[in-house]
Amino acid sequence: MKILTIIGVVFIVVFAFSFYMSIKTKSTDISKHQPFQQYVNQTVTLQQEAVLYKELKPFNNNYPYTIIDDMHPLWEYYQRLSISDQKELTKIKTFPAGTKINFQKAVNYANGVSGNSTPLIFGVILDGAKKHKVGYQWGEKSAMRFFDGVKKCWFFHQAVWQQQKDTSFYALPVAKWW
Numbered sequence: 262m263k264i265l266t267i268i269g270v271v272f273i274v275v276f277a278f279s280f281y282m283s284i285k286t287k288s289t290d291i292s293k294h295q296p297f298q299q300y301v302n303q304t305v306t307l308q309q310e311a312v313l314y315k316e317l318k319p320f321n322n323n324y325p326y327t328i329i330d331d332m333h334p335l336w337e338y339y340q341r342l343s344i345s346d347q348k349e350l351t352k353i354k355t356f357p358a359g360t361k362i363n364f365q366k367a368v369n370y371a372n373g374v375s376g377n378s379t380p381l382i383f384g385v386i387l388d389g390a391k392k393h394k395v396g397y398q399w400g401e402k403s404a405m406r407f408f409d410g411v412k413k414c415w416f417f418h419q420a421v422w423q424q425q426k427d428t429s430f431y432a433l434p435v436a437k438w439w
Contacts, residue, residue, distance in 0.1 A: 297367035305422035313353040324394040330421040
């Protein structure tokens with residue numbers, strides 16, 4: 262009976278650990294991968310106005326703010342969230358063109374349930390004496406290229422600091438457990 266109890270407990274622990282690891286959000290540093298490599302540890306200038314939001318549940322708790330402009334694919338989504346009763350997002354301030362952001366790192370997050378990846382670049386905006394630690398969600402995976410086995414399947418919309426859109430495709434590593 263003791264052996265069956267031990268085997269049962271071990272099985273439950275292994276099953277719980279495996280289940281947790283399969284649904285846990287995974288991440289990997291992409292700071293050394295293009296196009297992020299050219300912006301990490303650099304200061305960039307906003308080319309147009311952008312809005313700073315504070316997120317209730319940010320991807321990275323060390324960077325609780327997000328910055329977004331009206332060219333971003335998620336612009337309308339953020340606009341609707343900011344006026345909804347859910348209060349998942351609070352509008353803080355609008356920064357004018359010419360504002361500087363110093364980027365510090367880039368991370369690719371993968372949702373454990375869906376497997377969707379979300380690359381973000383993180384940095385700091387100085388607002389007088391205040392520092393806002395921000396994340397900027399940047400990049401989408403082309404499903405057609407990905408399912409065709411093309412490694413360079415990531416494309417990037419024109420970021421608020423870019424003067425023109427980069428039309429290249431890039432390869433990014435898959436987010437990992439550890």
